[in-house]
Amino acid sequence: MTLTAFLKDRLVYIMTFLFLAGFAILLFVLENYRYPGLIESGTMVYIAVFAVFLLIIWLAADYVRQRHFYRQLQEATERAGERDGAAIVNNGVTHEQKLVVALLQEQNAAFLNELNQYKRQQELRNHFVLQWVHYMKTPVSVIDMQMQEVLRELPLGEEAQREAAQSIQEEAERMTRGLEQMLHTARLDKFALDLHIRRRPLHEILRSAVNSHKRLCIKHSIFPRIDGEAWVESDEKWITFVLNQLIGNSIKYSKTKPGSKNLQFRIKEQNGGAVTLEVEDEGIGILPHDLPRIFDPFFTGENGRSSGESTGMGLYLAKEVCSRLGHSLTAESVPGKGAVFTLTFKPGGIHVME
Structure with a gap:
């Protein structure tokens, strides 16, 4: 004063x-x-x-x-x-000031006590989610293996049974990806404890992520192509999660278009040591009024609501992971022609984060 x-x-x-x-x-x-x-x-x-x-x-x-x-x-x-x-x-x-100090101390103690209780509840909830995800991954994996065995043993001509088995296998894959998304969401609060930064070949990580989606790509006539090679400093598990989100979104919004579609991956080394990865699809694209909000949590957009498969969390988690790794993720789109997501690995990456 x-x-x-x-x-x-x-x-x-x-x-x-x-x-x-x-x-x-x-x-x-x-x-x-x-x-x-x-x-x-x-x-x-x-x-x-x-x-x-x-x-x-x-x-x-x-x-x-x-x-x-x-x-x-x-x-x-x-x-x-x-x-x-x-x-x-x-x-x-003064006596009045001492009463104010006592009141503030009591309020602060009550606030800290309530905050600690809330943190404890969050930890218990996250622990339950992690346990539940790990518990559910086993039966989903068993379903996938059983469907693979069924498909191997089905005789030729049983197209209806084969199509049903493939459909069950595809749904099992969707459940697996949903469980992985929930698992990474729960781990995001403990990001620093689940981090291992090292220099890795981006093209190899990308190729592995694309191969995990090859069944969907074949089914929906989507032809992926990877151009370029580069090494980047990042966490392989987290960056694979980001790539899976981008590839999954590209497939989701491309499969409804008839005919064959391309899914282009371009890896470029920029001046100054930066590396960019462009993921370009030929899907339905993103509407202009939705584009500024696609990285907001729970935002599905007009196309997401029409497809009925969007949770509004995939791109938010991808953006959040990139930010914590010291990378950047941006998007451009032309409605009806597709979208381009650009992932930039800055020099130094996480080592220059504040």
């Missing part, structure tokens, strides 16, 4: 003091008028100056005494958005 604000808060007291001092001087003047020579004019001036001097001394002493408390309040106000902002105010002077 500045001295000006301090004086404004005590303006009523100052005016009252000056009024009483002025009233006393007025009484002296009237008394001197009644009995001339009783009080000299110099004495009245001295009394007035002395009263003002006492007022200034009192205000200065009071301000110095409470200045530390006001500074604490000012600093706490500036850090109001921080968790420990209220803990700064810990020293009151």
Whole structure:
């Protein structure tokens, strides 16, 4: 609190003091008028100056005494958005200030207690999600293996049974990818604990991710092509997750278009050591009014709602993972012609993150 604000808060007291001092001087003047020579004019001036001097001394002493408390309040106000902002105010002077300090401490303790309970609940919930995902991955894997065995043993001519088995296998793959997305969502809060940065061949990681989608690509007449090679510093598991999201989205929004479609991957080394990966599909594209929001959580967009398969979390997680790895992810699109997602691996990557 500045001295000006301090004086404004005590303006009523100052005016009252000056009024009483002025009233006393007025009484002296009237008394001197009644009995001339009783009080000299110099004495009245001295009394007035002395009263003002006492007022200034009192205000200065009071301000110095409470200045530390006001500074604490000012600093706490500036850090109001921080968790420990209220803990700064810990020293009151007057009884009223001590009550304020006690109130803030009680409120801060209650807040921290509630926050710790919430964190504990989140940890338990994340633990349950991780356990459930790992539990569900086993039966899904068994279903996939059984469908592979069924397809191997089906005799020629049983096209209906083969189509049904392939459909079940495809749904099992979708369940597997959904479980992986949930698993990575739960792990995002502990990102730093699940990170292993090393120099890896981007083209090999990309080729592995494309091969995991080859069944869908063949089924929907999508022909992937990888151009270029480069080595990047990143976490292989997390960047594979990002690539799976981009490839899965490209297939999802390309399969409804008739005929054959291309899925182009272009790896380029830029000046300064950066590496870019462009993922270009020939799908239905993204509408202009949806494009700025595709990386927002739970945003599905008009095309996503029409397809009925979008959760609105895939691109959000991909963007979030890229940001934490020190990479960038952007998108461009022409409705009806396709979309281009550009993944940029900056020099130094995660090593230059703040």
